[in-house]
Amino acid sequence: MALCVSTVCALALVACGSDDTEAAKAARAFAAAMASQDVQAASELTTSPSQAADALSDTFAGMHARTVDADIRNTVEYSDGTASFTMRTNWKWADDRAYETTTNGSLRRLSTGWKVQWEQGLLKTGMPVGARLQMVRTDATPAPTVRSSSGKAFMQMQPVNEIVIDPAATRNLQRSVNALAAALKPIAPLITPAVINEKIVAAQGGKAVAVTLRDPDMKVLAADPERIAGVTVVKTGMLVMSDRRLSTPLSTGLTNYWQAVRNATSGWQVQEAAPGRAPVKLAGEQGRPAPDIMTTINQNEQLTLGDAVVEVAQPATMMSFDAQTGGILAMAQNDAAADARIQADIAYPTGSTLDPVFGAIDDTAKDAGQAKQRWQHLGLGLTFTVPGVAGPPGGSRPSVSAATFAPQNFTATMLNMGVLGVSVARSLKGETDSVAPHLIKDTPTKVSDGELGAMDQATVARLAAQMATIARRGDASDLTGAPGLRALVGTNGPAGPGWFVGISGGKVIVVYCEGDASGTAALQVAQKYYRLD
Numbered sequence: 001m002a003l004c005v006s007t008v009c010a011l012a013l014v015a016c017g018s019d020d021t022e023a024a025k026a027a028r029a030f031a032a033a034m035a036s037q038d039v040q041a042a043s044e045l046t047t048s049p050s051q052a053a054d055a056l057s058d059t060f061a062g063m064h065a066r067t068v069d070a071d072i073r074n075t076v077e078y079s080d081g082t083a084s085f086t087m088r089t090n091w092k093w094a095d096d097r098a099y100e101t102t103t104n105g106s107l108r109r110l111s112t113g114w115k116v117q118w119e120q121g122l123l124k125t126g127m128p129v130g131a132r133l134q135m136v137r138t139d140a141t142p143a144p145t146v147r148s149s150s151g152k153a154f155m156q157m158q159p160v161n162e163i164v165i166d167p168a169a170t171r172n173l174q175r176s177v178n179a180l181a182a183a184l185k186p187i188a189p190l191i192t193p194a195v196i197n198e199k200i201v202a203a204q205g206g207k208a209v210a211v212t213l214r215d216p217d218m219k220v221l222a223a224d225p226e227r228i229a230g231v232t233v234v235k236t237g238m239l240v241m242s243d244r245r246l247s248t249p250l251s252t253g254l255t256n257y258w259q260a261v262r263n264a265t266s267g268w269q270v271q272e273a274a275p276g277r278a279p280v281k282l283a284g285e286q287g288r289p290a291p292d293i294m295t296t297i298n299q300n301e302q303l304t305l306g307d308a309v310v311e312v313a314q315p316a317t318m319m320s321f322d323a324q325t326g327g328i329l330a331m332a333q334n335d336a337a338a339d340a341r342i343q344a345d346i347a348y349p350t351g352s353t354l355d356p357v358f359g360a361i362d363d364t365a366k367d368a369g370q371a372k373q374r375w376q377h378l379g380l381g382l383t384f385t386v387p388g389v390a391g392p393p394g395g396s397r398p399s400v401s402a403a404t405f406a407p408q409n410f411t412a413t414m415l416n417m418g419v420l421g422v423s424v425a426r427s428l429k430g431e432t433d434s435v436a437p438h439l440i441k442d443t444p445t446k447v448s449d450g451e452l453g454a455m456d457q458a459t460v461a462r463l464a465a466q467m468a469t470i471a472r473r474g475d476a477s478d479l480t481g482a483p484g485l486r487a488l489v490g491t492n493g494p495a496g497p498g499w500f501v502g503i504s505g506g507k508v509i510v511v512y513c514e515g516d517a518s519g520t521a522a523l524q525v526a527q528k529y530y531r532l533d
Contacts, residue, residue: 021077023083023085025114026045026107026115027085027107031072033045039053039060043118046117047116048118055118056123059133062133064135066094068092073085081108084104085104087105089101093135099282103121103122104121105117105121124272127272132273133282135268138287140266140286141289143237143262144261146293148298149297149298151294154242154243154246154295155255155258156242157237157238157239157240159214159215160215161213161218161234161236162234163209164207164209164210166231169230170231173230177193180196180210181193182222186221187220188213188217239254245303246306247332248331249332249342250328250388253390254295257388262290268285294441296327296329296440296441297328297330298320298329301507302329304330305318305319305331311525311527312334313336314513315333315342315513316334316513316522317331317342318330318332318525319415319509320508320510321421321422322422324425326419326435327438328418328439343390344414348411350410350412350417351498351499352491353488353501354412357378357380360459360463360466361375364458374455376453377451377453377456378460379436379452380410384416384419384445384447385445386437387438387443388439417501417510419437421501424464424486426455427455427460433452433454434452434453467487470489476489478523479527480527482505483505484503485503489501495518496513496518497515498512498513498514498519511529513525
């Protein structure tokens with residue numbers, strides 16, 4: 001009798017394998033929703049929509065895959081209203097990174113149709129409830145260092161502390177803001193309650209980073225930030241200036257370049273992450289160490305420029321170039337210029353500054369087309385995209401139209417003015433071609449809107465002579481401490497901006513100031529520089 005019952009039960013579970021069955025269609029619909037990363041559609045095709053939605057949402061967010069391929073194989077339907085299937089899921093990212101799982105699942109025929117029996121193991125065999133799959137980047141250590149021309153560390157990865165305020169985690173936000181500002185005052189007095197509130201608004205009422213501090217800074221705070229309601233300290237790493245005395249607008253572009261290098265050399269890892277335990281590696285590759293980033297920056301020059309630009313209260317920005325190679329030695333600006341967001345590659349009116357240049361070109365060029373070519377061969381009217389120098393999103397670009405050219409309407413960037421000075425300096429040393437500015441060694445600058453080329457020697461000779469006259473008997477004649485100075489000085493009217501371009505001691509400096517009497521301000525900054533240099 002026992003044998004008979006066993007045989008009857010076995011016969012009751014008759015298997016039927018076909019892709020045309022309702023069970024197979026339901027399994028394929030679930031796989032399609034997985035491939036679309038549609039949490040709602042996939043979860044509603046299961047026996048436990050709520051549990052499935054939580055698990056799928058966590059894993060899709062953790063994996064952040066570019067594409068997901070999912071297909072169903074070997075669907076077998078049984079006579080007891082159940083079915084089984086195999087699902088292959090392939091998660092894909094950029095750079096041919098992929099992770100594949102093959103899992104077994106089952107379906108049940110309910111009053112609402114066939115549904116996938118929800119199990120965590122559909123995502124990965126043996127994965128416990130509450131766990132998720134996640135893909136994380138891995139970086140080789142140590143991180144690359146940004147180095148100056150001497151090889152010294154200019155910027156490097158250091159541990160930092162992000163002081164974060166969460167409006168949702170405090171009952172009295174303004175009280176927390178005031179307390180945080182008071183705690184930060186000894187080391188960051190500029191982070192006032194008003195500034196913190198602005199950061200909260202910018203974060204749309206969410207968590208906001210009030211300030212980022214290095215480890216030594218944390219020791220001089222007036223109070224422990226984490227004792228303030230709604231405030232937490234998040235430890236992380238950041239590329240920072242190695243010498244705390246230095247500050248430069250170049251740090252933004254260098255950080256972007258450094259991050260791009262890190263991204264290009266990063267590895268990846270797929271993990272199984274479950275609450276209360278360390279993530280388990282499932283697949284991936286370790287990132288290769290990234291080389292240090294070698295620059296043309298001179299740290300002493302950077303310190304000198306930083307001391308020079310604070311000579312005036314109005315916006316002042318200054319750049320220094322190697323007079324032979326065009327390498328960017330330093331860039332600095334005062335707080336007023338930083339607030340005005342003045343950048344090296346935004347075009348500003350030059351006013352009378354370039355009158356000697358246009359005069360020299362007019363005296364030697366045969367026609368407008370030749371004149372435009374000579375402007376470009378001196379670096380004017382061109383756009384320079386310098387790796388490591390942050391460009392403005394949608395910022396203005398220098399432009400020259402020979403047909404409609406008017407000196408008073410001409411605009412140039414600080415990079416344009418730097419190339420102009422370097423071109424004259426090179427000509428004085430017997431060089432015949434102009435060179436583009438650069439910051440990262442062995443990384444070329446992109447030149448657009450025209451071409452650099454061989455300089456017209458007659459034009460440059462006339463210009464160099466006029467620059468020497470300006471330094472001896474003109475607007476720059478009061479400057480001291482700059483042997484052999486050749487200069488251009490000018491403004492765009494009483495309200496500025498004002499410019500100074502100087503060649504002396506194997507370096508070219510460019511000073512740009514805004515506001516009333518900006519030409520005088522530019523000369524003041526230049527004089528402070530030559531006294532310090």
